Amino acid sequence: MKPNIFVKDKVAIVGAGLTLFRRRLLETPRELAWEAAREALNSAGLTLKDIDCIVVGSAPDAFDGIHMKGEYLADGSGGFNKPLVRVFVGGGTGVMVPAVAWWHVASGLCKTVLAVGEEKMSHAYPHPQGVFAYIWDPILERPLGPNLIWIFALEMRRYMHVCKASKEDIALVSVKNKRNALDHPAAQAAANITVDDVLKSEVLVWPVQLLDISPVSDGAAALVLASESVARRVTDTPVWVEGIGVTTDNTHWFNRDLAYPRYLEYAARMAYKMAGIERPWKEIDVAEPYDPFDYKELHHIEGLMLARRCEAPKLLREGYFDRSGELPTSPSGGLLGVGNPIAAAGVMKVAELFWQLRYEAGARQVKKPVHKAVANAWGDLMQVGTVVVLST
Amino acid sequence: MSLWKKSRVVDVIHVEGRMETEKYVYTPGLAGVKVAEALIEGKIMGVRCGGELYIPAKTYCPDHSEGELVEVRGPWVIKSYTIVYEDMYGEKLDKPVVVALLGIEGARGGLIHYVDVDPDKVRIGLKVEPVFKPREERRGLITDIMFFKPVEHS
Numbered sequence: 001m002k003p004n005i006f007v008k009d010k011v012a013i014v015g016a017g018l019t020l021f022r023r024r025l026l027e028t029p030r031e032l033a034w035e036a037a038r039e040a041l042n043s044a045g046l047t048l049k050d051i052d053c054i055v056v057g058s059a060p061d062a063f064d065g066i067h068m069k070g071e072y073l074a075d076g077s078g079g080f081n082k083p084l085v086r087v088f089v090g091g092g093t094g095v096m097v098p099a100v101a102w103w104h105v106a107s108g109l110c111k112t113v114l115a116v117g118e119e120k121m122s123h124a125y126p127h128p129q130g131v132f133a134y135i136w137d138p139i140l141e142r143p144l145g146p147n148l149i150w151i152f153a154l155e156m157r158r159y160m161h162v163c164k165a166s167k168e169d170i171a172l173v174s175v176k177n178k179r180n181a182l183d184h185p186a187a188q189a190a191a192n193i194t195v196d197d198v199l200k201s202e203v204l205v206w207p208v209q210l211l212d213i214s215p216v217s218d219g220a221a222a223l224v225l226a227s228e229s230v231a232r233r234v235t236d237t238p239v240w241v242e243g244i245g246v247t248t249d250n251t252h253w254f255n256r257d258l259a260y261p262r263y264l265e266y267a268a269r270m271a272y273k274m275a276g277i278e279r280p281w282k283e284i285d286v287a288e289p290y291d292p293f294d295y296k297e298l299h300h301i302e303g304l305m306l307a308r309r310c311e312a313p314k315l316l317r318e319g320y321f322d323r324s325g326e327l328p329t330s331p332s333g334g335l336l337g338v339g340n341p342i343a344a345a346g347v348m349k350v351a352e353l354f355w356q357l358r359y360e361a362g363a364r365q366v367k368k369p370v371h372k373a374v375a376n377a378w379g380d381l382m383q384v385g386t387v388v389v390l391s392t
Numbered sequence: 393m394s395l396w397k398k399s400r401v402v403d404v405i406h407v408e409g410r411m412e413t414e415k416y417v418y419t420p421g422l423a424g425v426k427v428a429e430a431l432i433e434g435k436i437m438g439v440r441c442g443g444e445l446y447i448p449a450k451t452y453c454p455d456h457s458e459g460e461l462v463e464v465r466g467p468w469v470i471k472s473y474t475i476v477y478e479d480m481y482g483e484k485l486d487k488p489v490v491v492a493l494l495g496i497e498g499a500r501g502g503l504i505h506y507v508d509v510d511p512d513k514v515r516i517g518l519k520v521e522p523v524f525k526p527r528e529e530r531r532g533l534i535t536d537i538m539f540f541k542p543v544e545h546s
Contacts, residue, residue, distance in 0.1 A: 028421030034452050041456075048456040065416035080454045123416045130412035138407050 005274065008108035012231035012238030013098070013390070015044025015224035016351035021188040021339030024122040025218040029064045030076030032220035033118045036344070037077055040114065040222035045234055051224070053110035054084040057097035057117040059342040059379070062131040065123040077116040077222075089246075090135075091292065091379020093117065094221075094346010095386035099244040101225045102388075111227045117347035118220040128216060135381060137252070149213075151382055153205040155258040156295040160207065162259035163310035165298070167207060171198035172316050173294035174211050174336050180323060181333020183363035186348075188339035189215045198294075214292045214334075219341035221348045237358045242372075243389035245271030251381050264303030264376055267385035271374070272305075275389040280305045280374065284389075286356050286366050287327065288349035288375040291334040300376055301329060303385070328366040331356060346377035350388055357392045420532075423451040426461055428532030434524050436537075438464040438499055445499040467519045467543055468494045471502060475511045490514050494540060506539040519543040 017039025019025075019032050027035065033056070041047060056077045061069045070086025077084070085104075089096045094117050101115035121128045132148040159165060172195060181190035193211065201210040231238040245267035250256050256263075268280070277283050289300035298312040306327055307315050315321060321329040332338055332352035335345045353373040355361040372391045378384065420428050427437045427449045439446050440460045441453035453459045473492040478484055488511050495502035507520055520540040530536040 024419075026419050026422060026425065028419065028424060031421045031423070031451050034456070038452075038456065038458075062411065062413065065413075065418065075450075075454075076452070078456050080456075123418055124413045125415050125417055128413075130414075134409065134411055138409055142409060143407060 007106045009105055009227035011102050011105040011225055011227065011241045013223050013241060013350070013354045014226045014231050014235050014238055015040045015042075015046065016222065016354045017041075017043055018186045018221045018348055018351060019219050020186050021217045021219035021341055021344070021348075023188065023216060023218070025120070029066065029069070029073060029118055029120045032120065032218065033073050033076035033116050036118070036220035036222040037114055037116050040224050044224040046112070046224060048078045048114070051078060051112045051114045052082065053104050053113045054079040054082055055087060055097055055101045055104065055113055055115040056084060057087040057093040057115070057343040057347065059088065059090055059093055059119055060131060063124060063128055063342070064120045073116070073118055078114050083110075089380045089384045089386065091290070091342055092346070092377045092384040092386040093343040093379070094348070095290075095350060095375055095377035095388050096246065097343065097347055098223055098225065098241065098350050098388050099246060099386055101223065102241045102244050105225050105227050111230050113225045114222065115225060115347070116220060116222045117343035119341035119343050120218045121216050121341060122218050147205070149205040149208050151253060152293050152296075153208045155299075156207055156293065158258040159295055159299060163313065165310070165313045167199060168195050169313035169317065170212070170295045170298065171195045173291065173297045174198050176316070176322065177291060177294075177297070177330050177334040177336040179337070180331055180364065181337025184333045184338050186219070186339075187333055187337055188217055190333060190337050208293065212294045214336045214340035217339035217341040217345070219339060219344045221344040221351055223347060223351060223354070237392065239354045239357045239390050239392055241388060242391045243271035243273070243275030243277070243387070245269070245274070245385070245387035247385045248380070249383040249385070251383050253382055256383065260309060261299050261303035261378065261385065263383055263385035264300055264378065264387070265305065267387045268304050268374070268376070271387040271389045275391070277372070277389065281307065284327065284372050284374050285368060285370040286331060286353065286373045287329045288332060288334070288352055288373070289329055290346065290349070290377045291330055291336050292340055294336060296378070297330060297334065300378065304374055304376060304387070323364070324367040326368070328368070331361065331364050331366050342379070346375070346386070349375045349377070350390070353390050357390060421451065423449055423461060430463065431534070431536045432530045432532050434527070435463045436503070436522065437461050447495070447499050447501045447503060464496055464499060466496055466521050468496055468521060468540060470507065470514065470516055470518045470520060471495045472516060473507065473514050475514070492520075492540070494520065505534075505537060508539045508541045
């Protein structure tokens with residue numbers, strides 16, 4: 001299968017870095033960006049002098065409470081005397097960041113890109129939920145007093161109904177991811193919990209309970225992307241970005257299929273086509289599906305076509321998605337376990353696949369040999385899907 | 393139809409909204425905490441990376457290298473200035489306020505602050521010095537410096 005676009009330069013990830021993910025960090029957003037960027041550069045054996053262009057990803061300005069946050073974060077992300085672009089597609093930002101970095105390099109415009117995702121959600125008081133409340137349509141929805149979890153509760157309930165999935169099935173995702181995160185040095189919400197713990201946790205917006213949800217977090221993550229010629233010079237183990245995909249479904253969520261993430265299937269098809277992948281369920285070795293909620297990982301496994309529709313809960317029960325399983329998902333611990341500083345969380349997922357494909361994930365390394373990997377993120381008005389396919 | 397043509401917005405059906413974020417609590421950061429502590433001591437900090445000194449102080453320098461926090465001492469010099477006559481609501485101020493970009497020799501960057509000087513006397517190159525609040529009133533904020541004032545010629 002031929003790639004569907006003209007690519008001037010092949011693109012590789014050559015470095016990755018993370019800060020700790022925590023509820024309230026002392027660092028300023030800029031300092032978080034700087035820490036992650038510095039670690040990514042160090043891991044690539046490069047300095048800022050070697051970087052041509054900067055991509056910064058961050059979700060709403062209102063989280064950090066700083067308007068023009070991308071420009072603010074330029075300082076710390078290395079955006080000094082270089083071209084810089086800020087990427088913002090809500091929760092989808094984290095995987096949009098490497099996708100945009102990819103097109104900077106693939107186009108031939110830049111040989112090297114430093115790509116940074118940052119979020120500091122602890123600035124907003126009393127809770128960043130107050131910011132989320134204003135993504136709603138001001139005429140049809142806001143007068144009802146919704147909060148963000150309403151969408152997820154209705155989606156989860158619809159998925160349970162259509163796929164005949166139980167709360168127990170879905171809780172297993174939280175159990176798996178929080179357990180995986182025990183091996184992640186940056187993790188905020190790692191734990192050994194049981195399905196029973198999830199089912200007994202505080203009910204927020206039925207059927208969503210406290211342990212079904214990822215935490216509110218501060219943190220940053222960064223990647224270094226390079227053209228083939230640079231990548232081969234700086235590392236023996238480049239991780240190639242083989243495909244990217246971006247799709248938006250209907251912006252009005254009443255008009256979407258809540259049981260199935262169509263936004264993701266279309267984005268995934270775009271990325272797989274570029275990567276020459278025809279049977280993702282056989283060809284993908286390890287995946288980081290976006291998991292801000294436990295049911296969302298199942299949703300996204302199906303949208304990524306790693307399982308048939310409604311089949312993910314059954315495979316999960318059989319251990320298929322465990323680190324030792326046939327297709328490990330969220331070996332990092334995901335957003336449920338490592339934490340969810342929005343834009344940084346998606347970049348963290350791509351960083352995890354970078355480490356997995358280089359066999360550098362330490363205690364988190366999956367059992368099976370790995371060659372091809374996929375990550376996705378989701379968000380904006382819950383209609384955007386972003387996908388990156390990696391390979392060695 | 394423009395709402396501006398109506399005398400009052402309530403003449404048309406509408407929905408009012410207010411972001412339910414009561415406030416933001418910004419942490420000063422790793423370097424910022426030390427800078428704040430220095431302000432309480434009546435000191436202004438910069439950051440040194442290699443041979444370069446930058447103001448204001450941060451954890452890192454523009455070249456991305458980790459910096460060393462150092463106290464910077466005057467004399468401060470006005471590099472540019474403006475004179476403010478109205479507040480943000482367009483109300484005339486009782487007395488014009490001089491705001492200046494201040495730097496010191498040998499350092500890049502600088503600080504923005506008020507200068508207590510007659511608007512007729514302000515000029516680029518004027519030497520000034522900080523006037524701090526009394527020690528017990530300092531909170532580690534940039535406003536612990538009340539203003540800068542011209543250095544007295546003795």
